[in-house]
Amino acid sequence: MATAQLLSSSSVLHHHRSFISCTTTPPIMTSPPPNSPPDTSDGGLLDVQHDMDALRRFDGQYWRALFDSRVGTTRWPHGSGVWSKKEWVLPSIDDADIVSAFEGNSNLFWAERFGNQFLNMDDLWVKHCGISHTGSFKDLGMTVLVSQVNRLRKLNPRSIVGVGCASTGDTSAALSAYCASAGIPSIVFLPANKISMAQLVQPIANGAFVLSIDTDFDGCMKLIKQITAELPIYLANSLNSLRLEGQKTAAIEILQQFDWEVPDWVIVPGGNLGNIYAFYKGFKMCRELGLVDRIPRLVCAQARNANPLYRYYASGWADFAAMKAETTFASAIQIGDPVSIERAVYALRNCEGIVEEAGEEELMDAMALADSSGMFVCPHTGVALTALMKLRRNGTIAAGDRVVVVSTAHGLKFTQAKIDYHSGRIPEMACRHANRPVSVKPELGAVMDQLSKLLSHTR
Numbered sequence: 001m002a003t004a005q006l007l008s009s010s011s012v013l014h015h016h017r018s019f020i021s022c023t024t025t026p027p028i029m030t031s032p033p034p035n036s037p038p039d040t041s042d043g044g045l046l047d048v049q050h051d052m053d054a055l056r057r058f059d060g061q062y063w064r065a066l067f068d069s070r071v072g073t074t075r076w077p078h079g080s081g082v083w084s085k086k087e088w089v090l091p092s093i094d095d096a097d098i099v100s101a102f103e104g105n106s107n108l109f110w111a112e113r114f115g116n117q118f119l120n121m122d123d124l125w126v127k128h129c130g131i132s133h134t135g136s137f138k139d140l141g142m143t144v145l146v147s148q149v150n151r152l153r154k155l156n157p158r159s160i161v162g163v164g165c166a167s168t169g170d171t172s173a174a175l176s177a178y179c180a181s182a183g184i185p186s187i188v189f190l191p192a193n194k195i196s197m198a199q200l201v202q203p204i205a206n207g208a209f210v211l212s213i214d215t216d217f218d219g220c221m222k223l224i225k226q227i228t229a230e231l232p233i234y235l236a237n238s239l240n241s242l243r244l245e246g247q248k249t250a251a252i253e254i255l256q257q258f259d260w261e262v263p264d265w266v267i268v269p270g271g272n273l274g275n276i277y278a279f280y281k282g283f284k285m286c287r288e289l290g291l292v293d294r295i296p297r298l299v300c301a302q303a304r305n306a307n308p309l310y311r312y313y314a315s316g317w318a319d320f321a322a323m324k325a326e327t328t329f330a331s332a333i334q335i336g337d338p339v340s341i342e343r344a345v346y347a348l349r350n351c352e353g354i355v356e357e358a359g360e361e362e363l364m365d366a367m368a369l370a371d372s373s374g375m376f377v378c379p380h381t382g383v384a385l386t387a388l389m390k391l392r393r394n395g396t397i398a399a400g401d402r403v404v405v406v407s408t409a410h411g412l413k414f415t416q417a418k419i420d421y422h423s424g425r426i427p428e429m430a431c432r433h434a435n436r437p438v439s440v441k442p443e444l445g446a447v448m449d450q451l452s453k454l455l456s457h458t459r
């Protein structure tokens, strides 16, 4: 365990003793009992435990009304989708220590056209977590982590000299932005040539110390863990449980946006697997504190080229093996050795969860179809949409089910993948839904010819 992480974890314990504590999630077992509470023995990751008895002093109606009263306000910090749930996230932090960009409150979009046209569904929704400050859901967790670091540095400026992470792109973007806004140094380890240009430029622009390392994400992760064990650099990857406290608010927000009605399914693309656990945790807290009476079934969707969780699931949870992740257009989930594997399994087993996978052509086609219906989604959302299509086709998800697909990043971060697809330039991919631009001379006749051809097809 990294020095800085230990230090910060004990500080969390010390300063929030009456509200939250940390335990570990269970280490992998061949066949864990689905409803067993998190194991507190050594070996698992730390997890924030809230004082549920203290929170239960207020009923579900109280919490619903409190959260609803804060939506859309500019009141610091409660206007943020994360900090509007402050009592459930990091209760006793001083408002002045919070580093926030008013993240969250993201669009829950009724994907009416996509649902009707391609899936015969009426009640399909896309939670656009990528429409956010740095263009991905990572902002939700990073505001919490950087706020806590900010507070610890105020207590002892030399305790943490900087915050570091390994990243497939989005974590480094969020970390560097939040650190820059608090004047905290950030250090990011990126796998060379494996993230999009838009993602790379974000930490550069925000002044992070950027190391481009000739390895994959898993290699970067290994290195940052070793480095943070040696130096007072705080580890910001999602194995740090503070991140998940912020990310879980997306689940609460979905319920809130549905007027506290529970959807049947929520589909989340998974890589390092912290987010799928965060969703479970958010839903579970709402049930335990009486805001809703059940939780949705979760689907974790992986790219076939990086699918260790899918393989584990397909083995009946018998055999887990980390793998070498192959290149995928869903580059942010190109992870073969997910650090939150135990958390993910625990979550999925406790909500009748399912794991699905998407091939490269499937995910790119799904992304293109979503875009053709007016969205502009990232390839990871294409992975989640593919999972939905498969589960609709095999009858697991019914036409009338209410389904939420979590869109994790903004499509504008992945324009190169879209350009490659629409220009039909991807080897061994039919690019069936490509929409190629037509080159035409700057002459009225030539333009008219093209338009006549178009109109004769559409009549």
Ligand SMILES: Cc1ncc(COP(=O)(O)O)c(C=O)c1O
Pocket (backbone or CB within 6 Å): 136, 168, 169, 170, 171, 238, 269, 270, 271, 272, 273, 274, 275, 276, 332, 333, 378, 380, 408, 409
């Ligand atoms: C865009 C995007 N989607 C999905 C994920 C997967 O989230 P997690 O690693 O928590 O499974 C990530 C980050 O890894 C991401 O950046």
